[in-house]
Amino acid sequence: MMPDLGKYADAVLSAYGVSILLLVALVLLTIVQGRRARRALIAIEKRSRNDG
Amino acid sequence: MTALLTRDLALAIRAGGGFGLGLAFFLIVTVMVPFAVGPVPELLARIAPGVLWLGALLACLLSLDRLLALDWEDGTLDLLATSPLPLEAALSIKALAHWITTGLPLVLISPVLGVLMNLPGPGFVWLVVSLALGTPALSVIGTFGAALTVGVKRGGLLMSLLVLPLYVPTLIFGAEVARRGAQGMDPTTPLLMLAGITAGVVALMPLASAAALRVNLR
Amino acid sequence: MSMSNETAAPKRPSGFWSYANPVKFxxxxxxxxxxxWLLSGLSLVVGLIWGFFFTPDDFRQGSTVKIIYLHVPSALMAINAWFMMLVASLIWLIRRHHVSVLAAKAAAPVGVAMTLIALFTGAVWGQPMWGTWWAWDPRLTSFLILFLFYLGYMALWAAIEDPDTAADLTSVLCLVGSVFAVLSRYAVNFWNQGLHQGASLSLDKEENVADVFYFPLLVCIAGFVLLFFALVLYRTGTEIRLRRARALLAREARA
Known part of the structure; x- marks a missing residue:
């Protein structure tokens, strides 16, 4: 299954590894921040509705 | 307009910040270079144009935060914004004052530092010419950076981060003129490019600086 | 969150501009x-697996040619993300749509990540091919400068408290930065020619890319583009919610 990368295996694998890691980190960070903002907004909106 | 210019010049001279510190910084950076790379005359001669340009650029950068910050704190900028003089013109004058107090002394002292750096004979003229042509651009671009960050407390570091990338084209062409001059090559092309950048920046950058300052003064 | 449209124009805007309304957005x-999300994930998985497992090695570059499936799309998006920020900043400066400038803000970190991927994959590709991790080649240098511009843009956003002031200033910076980025590109081209005569490190790959490499590359590019849009839309939503939460808190504090 694994293709023979020859003597350049280090280069190719590290390129894929680091890139995919960065992409996944970016997506996860984005979603975590998004969830947090959504929760915070819902809490505040509920509070201000109760007040008003 | 002349009143503003003389006022800025007088303030800079009285405070002693512009003239003295910028020059002292330029001197000390240049003196540190041989300690860092070794005292080999050939090596120093090779890197002299670039090092001198970089030193002048950093000296220019360091004095930028005083350009607008003091006037911002005491409200002078609000007065300027409401005066009949367009803000673009006022900022051009301020940039000119900055150049006279910082850029011009750097240009004048650069041959002396060139001697320290073992700059080859034909390089002196071109070093002075390129700095004389390039430092106005540095002052004008720096005014933009100062206008962007004037509302930020302790904005000096942020301003360096914003201004330095904008300095890249000027530095490349300016240092190239000095390098070609020092190596006895024909520096006409980069010289024209440098002149073009300075002309374009002096003409257009005050618009952006004034726009940024207006936002900050709102 | 002011909706200037509704106060300024009696008629509700329709079509594309109606999405300047945050709620509609x-x-x-x-x-x-x-x-x-689904489409971008799908095309990325398909494109990268196709590229990694089912394409032959290049006869000159060996297996390093597989890096192309990451390098080219990320480099493409690194530049286009800045371009998108420029357009969004212009729309903000001209039409004052908050969603627009928030989209520009949301795109910056994505652009940074793309630039980092492009630089990193370039470095590990350059090492075996050129014998060096880094060369002051015009393209590489331009990307490094672009990276600095992204950092400056994000730092300015972070430094300014008032959201509208930050939006205006970063937009102006984005405009000016774009001009200087182009200037730097030309300056860097000139500067490197001044060092080496003739480019020995040509990066023009598109000409000699064969079909076997071309189609998976296209799929990867599509994946990166879709991922960029998904990330930017999602992040813009996050920014809108943060802005609204802030406004509500400020109202509470006043009451």
């Missing part, structure tokens, strides 16, 4: 985003 993204 959020509604749209809720509907579009699941499909966008």
């Amino acid at each position: 959020l509604g749209l993204t809720e509907r579009v985003l699941p499909a966008l």
Whole structure:
């Protein structure tokens, strides 16, 4: 299954590894921040509705 | 307009910040270079144009935060914004004052530092010419950076981060003129490019600086 | 969150500009985003697996040619993300749509990540091919400068408290930065020619890319583009919610 990368295996694998890691980190960070903002907004909106 | 210019010049001279510190910084950076790379005359001669340009650029950068910050704190900028003089013109004058107090002394002292750096004979003229042509651009671009960050407390570091990338084209062409001059090559092309950048920046950058300052003064 | 449209114009705007209304924008993204995430994930997985496992080695570059499936799309998006920020900043400066400038803000970190991927994959590709991790080649240098511009843009956003002031200043910076980025590109071209005569490190790959490499590359590019849109839409929604939460808190503090 694994293709023979020859003597350049280090280069190719590290390129894929680091890139995919960065992409996944970016997506996860984005979603975590998004969830947090959504929760915070819902809490505040509920509070201000109760007040008003 | 002349009143503003003389006022800025007088303030800079009285405070002693512009003239003295910028020059002292330029001197000390240049003196540190041989300690860092070794005292080999050939090596120093090779890197002299670039090092001198970089030193002048950093000296220019360091004095930028005083350009607008003091006037911002005491409200002078609000007065300027409401005066009949367009803000673009006022900022051009301020940039000119900055150049006279910082850029011009750097240009004048650069041959002396060139001697320290073992700059080859034909390089002196071109070093002075390129700095004389390039430092106005540095002052004008720096005014933009100062206008962007004037509302930020302790904005000096942020301003360096914003201004330095904008300095890249000027530095490349300016240092190239000095390098070609020092190596006895024909520096006409980069010289024209440098002149073009300075002309374009002096003409257009005050618009952006004034726009940024207006936002900050709102 | 002011909706200048509704106060300025008696008629509600329709078509594209109606999505400048944050509520409508959020509604749209809720509907579009699941499909966008799915499609981008699908094309990335297909493209990268196709490229990594099922394409032959190049006869000169060996297996390093596989890096192309990451390098080219990320480099493409690194530049286009800045371009998108420029357009969004212009729309903000001219039409004062908050969603627009928030989209520009949301795109910056994505652009940074793309630039980092492009630089890193370039370095590990350059090492075996050129014998060096880094060369002051015009393209590489331009990307490094672009990276600095992204950092400056994000630092300015972070430094300014008032959201509208930050929006205006970063937009102006984005405009000016774009001009200087182009200037730097030319300056860097000139500067490197001054060092080496003739480019020995040509990066023009598109000419000699054969079909076997071309089609998976296209799929990867599509994946990166879709991922960029998904990320930017999602992040813009986040920025809108943060802005609204802030406004509500400020109102509470006043009451």
